[in-house]
Amino acid sequence: MALNDALIYTLLALFFPIFPLSMVVSYLLQKYYRIRSLLFVLFPSTGLLLYSISNAPSFPKPFLWLGLLSSLLYALRSLYPGSLSRWSVYHFLSLISLLWLFLLRAEVNILLVASLSLPFLILSILDRFLIDRFGSSHLKFLTGLGWTSPRFSFLIALSLLLSAGMPMGTVFFYFLTSSFLSGFWELMVLSFLWFLWGWSTMRLLSSLLWGDRNGNLLYEDLDAKSFYFVLSLTLITGALGVIFLEVML
């Protein structure tokens, strides 16, 4: 392996994070939470730029399995995240490391990268709202948002579902396309991944939205302006899913 190739592989393994380099990304995303939305867009975009200027190099097969297993590791971790912030970081890493399947079997384009980053941008905005309003997005702390903050709940439910691979979002079609690109064992891992994504999302949703309100908190819902802004972003994410599929087909 030439030094040049090794450097490109390492850099791509950082920007399309795979284990163990994903630990660096995970640390940065958790530590610098104020610029997390920017980082959610920056990492895969830089990866894409690097991939394009290096003329779409071919990768050794172990990278595919590293990508799949990294994705599995973070999907498993997202089952017990502690907070919405951590869940979005783990889930982001789980989704983006799966891009290696595309890098080896197809190609990565701007539509794919943009539509994968967008749901996390929305999640960051909603996470920020929780932190600003309640001081934390910890799951043991926040309960009963479903009936105390209906606007916020509607948006968080919609964006979580879209990011976890529910129809008609991009992640759903991303998963579908990945399945078509996979061999038998890869498909088995992908299936388990998809199951875990759904499981962790619904666990997170049930923690946040259901149950009695926390008596120590003063609940306040999203204002109308923010609601319509985030709703528009969510609808664009949904629309991108259909466009993505039509382009792939």
Add this chain to the structure above:
Amino acid sequence: MFLILLSLAPALSSLITYLFGRGSERRTSLISLGFSFTTLILSVVLLLEFLLSGPYTFKLSSLLSLRLDALSTTMALVVSAISFIVHAYSFRYMKDDTGYTRFFSLLDLMTFTILITVLAGNLLLLFVGWHLIGVLLFFLLSHNLRSRDSIRYALWTFLVHRLGDLPLLFAVILLYRKFGTFDIATLSELLLHADQSYEIELIGVLIVLSAFAKSAQFPLHVWLPYTMGGPTPVSALMHAGIVNAGGFLINRFAPVFYSAEMGLHLAFWVGLITALLGSTLMLMQSDIKKALGYSTVGQMGYMIMECGLGAFALAIYHLIAHGVFKATLFMGSGGVIHEARKDPNIPEDEVYRFFVERELPPTRLPWVVFSLITVSVPLVIVLLAHLAVGVDLFRYQGALILLFFGWITGAQTIFSIYRMGAYNIYRVLLMVILSFSVVVFGYVIIGHSFEKFLYPDSSFVEKIYENANINPAIFEIQVLLLTAVVVLGWFFVYYASQNRDIVAPRFRGFYLSLYTHLSRELYLTDLYQRLAELIIAFSRNASRRLRWL
């Protein structure tokens, strides 16, 4: 045109209800009920359109295409009708609920999703609808946002559905790789000319596996009886409509079974086990809604078994009949529970006095004569009904098995009359035989006509029946075994009733241990729970040790 209108009406209703219905229950119900009625009318119009112009596929884009054929129009009519009944019932039942508008909006969205699934013209749209059913069911079942309990089993339901969607996805991938198209009409044509191969067998197995999860088949049945925490209209919709999706899926992929056998055999055995388990567990419940839940499990087992026997159209007829019947029961159960809340004791009315307090009169009819009637009369009725529609009984094992079940059901009913010991036993017996004849003739004749409507090509139907056949020697052993089990059961009950003891002392230990294992549902829920706990424990440890990484 009507196809588009029908599929969009409930989606539009959901949106309008959510946007403009909030704050007024009357406005919400008027919008939702109005659209639901429109959907029902449109589905009738669509059926007429199909009868006049025949099948076609409407393509809007690569993903969005809808199919009009006998199966899709029938299912669309069933779904719209059940949805309308549930809407009308919820109008008053959900009154004063804080999430009234959300409930109706979700109900409309669920109707939209089911309609998209049954009308889908390509595999991807079918999969989208199929998966969304599980997602929306989660939100409908956990309607009460303040209750943590309601969410627990809603999550179980979601997970079983998510798991059960995967085999369908694998089947879609395999079909696309083999035939290069997602279009259902094209695939149906291509499958009729495909040779029997390992791949097609695998596709058949995957399709029935996916049907098992939606139709609550063993060992994936656990979600259904536990989801009674949701609102009663949701239970009605779920038991009358959603669980029937398995039967629809197998029918939608019927051309796969033109050259695949394994899936049919698997459906037969799993359906049989589920039917027996569901019926047994139903008898062990003391909660009316849970008993109805297990009754649905048993019925779904029977429906899947019918598919396994090759009687695809009969399964559709069964799911319609069961849907109407079960929706009525669930909606009635609300009233029963309401009455029971006012008076927790069993009402000592004439039914109570008849079954509990009366002394059994001596039966004048000798038991030998009665046993002859028990065995022969139902058999004659079932045979005559099949001969009336010209089914070649001894050619297809499927027809024989259905005949066998019909016979056992009839015999069991007459046997129950004997045990009941009515005063005017001849009159009761005559009534039972007459009712049984009406049911059997109705079932066979309507089922047969339905087959002609859904599958007009008789050679296609014959081929599926043939594929459902198994080795004759094994088949005969199975039938003999089943007969022995049933007859032994009758002797057991007869012996017990003669001795005025439910179980003879020497069998008591066995009976109690069987009861214990069954009441714990063969520990399946415990197993799933343990597995889930192990995975979450791994996640918890990983997250604690690698907190920032």
